[in-house]
Amino acid sequence: MAHRWKNTFTHADVTPEPLWLNRRAILAGMAGAGALGGVGSVAAQEALEPNTWEQITTYNNFYEFGTGKSDPSDNAGDMVTDPWEITIDGMVDNPGTFSLAELVDGMTMEERLYRFRCVEAWAMVVPWNGFELADLLNRAGIQDGATHVAFETAVLPDVMPGVRRNVIEFPYVEGLRLDEAVHPLTIMATGIYDRPLANQSGAPIRLVVPWKYGFKSIKSIVKITVTNEQPPTTWNKINAREYGFYSNVNPQVDHPRWSQASHRVIGGGLFNSREDTLMFNGYPEVASLYEGMDLRENY
Numbered sequence: 200m201a202h203r204w205k206n207t208f209t210h211a212d213v214t215p216e217p218l219w220l221n222r223r224a225i226l227a228g229m230a231g232a233g234a235l236g237g238v239g240s241v242a243a244q245e246a247l248e249p250n251t252w253e254q255i256t257t258y259n260n261f262y263e264f265g266t267g268k269s270d271p272s273d274n275a276g277d278m279v280t281d282p283w284e285i286t287i288d289g290m291v292d293n294p295g296t297f298s299l300a301e302l303v304d305g306m307t308m309e310e311r312l313y314r315f316r317c318v319e320a321w322a323m324v325v326p327w328n329g330f331e332l333a334d335l336l337n338r339a340g341i342q343d344g345a346t347h348v349a350f351e352t353a354v355l356p357d358v359m360p361g362v363r364r365n366v367i368e369f370p371y372v373e374g375l376r377l378d379e380a381v382h383p384l385t386i387m388a389t390g391i392y393d394r395p396l397a398n399q400s401g402a403p404i405r406l407v408v409p410w411k412y413g414f415k416s417i418k419s420i421v422k423i424t425v426t427n428e429q430p431p432t433t434w435n436k437i438n439a440r441e442y443g444f445y446s447n448v449n450p451q452v453d454h455p456r457w458s459q460a461s462h463r464v465i466g467g468g469l470f471n472s473r474e475d476t477l478m479f480n481g482y483p484e485v486a487s488l489y490e491g492m493d494l495r496e497n498y
């Protein structure tokens with residue numbers, strides 16, 4: 200595989216983690232300022248305190264491996280992620296099935312330090328490595344008339360106990376409107392802390408949409424389909440009243456069974472564990488995507 204961290208040492212190998220993080224956070228902020236035209240998230244990014252690798256990889260949702268928070272880290276070790284193939288199809292000029300290396304080849308790898316907010320009202324901050332989904336879709340060649348992008352996770356019953364027990368319907372599927380998919384904040388992540396994704400984090404490649412509830416960020420992707428219909432999404436199929444297609448983080452629209460106004464910070468400790476939830480999870484630059492829409496109706 201052509202991952203740049205393979206066979207090379209990174210800052211992380213030679214610099215104590217906290218120092219490295221501060222430096223990288225500032226660099227990521229500067230890169231973001233260039234790419235996004237100096238939007239408000241830059242200052243916010245510098246203030247973010249990332250969770251540790253340990254926290255990020257031991258408290259997970261990945262129902263293919265079970266519904267408990269430690270099931271993914273306990274059970275995902277046997278998933279083989281190399282070789283891995285991803286199919287890009289639907290309304291694109293250049294459909295095909297690609298190895299991960301082919302898919303990633305030529306993409307601009309960046310670090311993105313993002314807030315991550317689960318609909319269950321817990322949150323982390325994760326230093327992802329990845330590339331903009333827009334770059335991949337542009338290379339695939341989006342055809343006229345396309346409106347949405349659909350994603351699908353691998354189904355590997357031999358190594359996925361949650362799939363064997365049918366804990367929900369698989370494959371796990373997700374989708375975005377095309378303008379959401381090509382927004383510069385939307386990335387395909389292949390790593391965290393300059394290490395390849397752990398299997399429980401969605402290896403070898405997953406979606407990350409930081410202004411939406413975590414379940415939109417589908418893991419271990421094997422298929423990306425450009426379409427002219429709003430695609431079905433797993434949690435919406437399970438309970439449409441509780442989980443909408445958009446699922447933008449919104450502290451003013453509560454889940455039918457709990458408040459979304461605040462969340463628990465994973466690793467925050469006993470006295471520092473709750474925080475107010477921000478509109479669009481603190482990414483106001485996406486607001487223009489939803490101009491004129493009733494965000495209560497389009498939850």
Ligand SMILES: Nc1nc2c(c(=O)[nH]1)N[C@H]1C(S)=C(S)[C@@H](COP(=O)(O)O)O[C@H]1N2
Pocket residue numbers: 258259260261262263316317318352371399400401412413414415416417418419
């Ligand atoms: N394929 C798949 N993707 C998934 C899930 C899942 O169960 N299966 N869970 C989602 C949910 S609910 C959340 S909160 C995030 C969790 O990502 P993390 O474990 O890396 O924090 O993954 C999302 N992506």
Ligand SMILES: [Mo]
Pocket residue numbers: 260317318319412413414
């Ligand atoms: Mo979630």
